[in-house]
Amino acid sequence: xxxxxxxxxxxxxxxxxxxxxxxxxxxxxxxxxxxxxxxxxxxxxxxxxxxxxxxxxxxxxxxxxxxxxxxxxxxxxxxxxxxxxxxxxxxxxxxxxx
Numbered sequence: 033x034x035x036x037x038x039x040x041x042x043x044x045x046x047x048x049x050x051x052x053x054x055x056x057x058x059x060x061x062x063x064x065x066x067x068x069x070x071x072x073x074x075x076x077x078x079x080x081x082x083x084x085x086x087x088x089x090x091x092x093x094x095x096x097x098x099x100x101x102x103x104x105x106x107x108x109x110x111x112x113x114x115x116x117x118x119x120x121x122x123x124x125x126x127x128x129x130x
Contacts, residue, residue: 048119
C-alpha cells in the first residue's frame, strides 16, 4: 500500500490548536491527520467550484454532542500528496441543524 505524503498539516494544526479546542479534540485531529497518509479520501467530500478540482473537506470524528472539527485539504494524485488548507471548529448546535 502506497503512503501519501502529508504537507502543511503541522502549521494548520498549530493554528487551530491556538483557538482552544479540548485535549480530546486535539488528539482526535492528530489521529485523523495521520490516517490521511493511508487513505486521504476516507469519509471526505469533494468541494465543487471553479478552481477547486482537488479540494476536499472531512469531518474529524469527535463525539456528536461536542463541537465538530472540519478539515479542508487538497489531494494531488500525480504527486501523491495531501496538503492541508485549514482546520475549523463548528459548534455542535450549528452542525446538528443540517
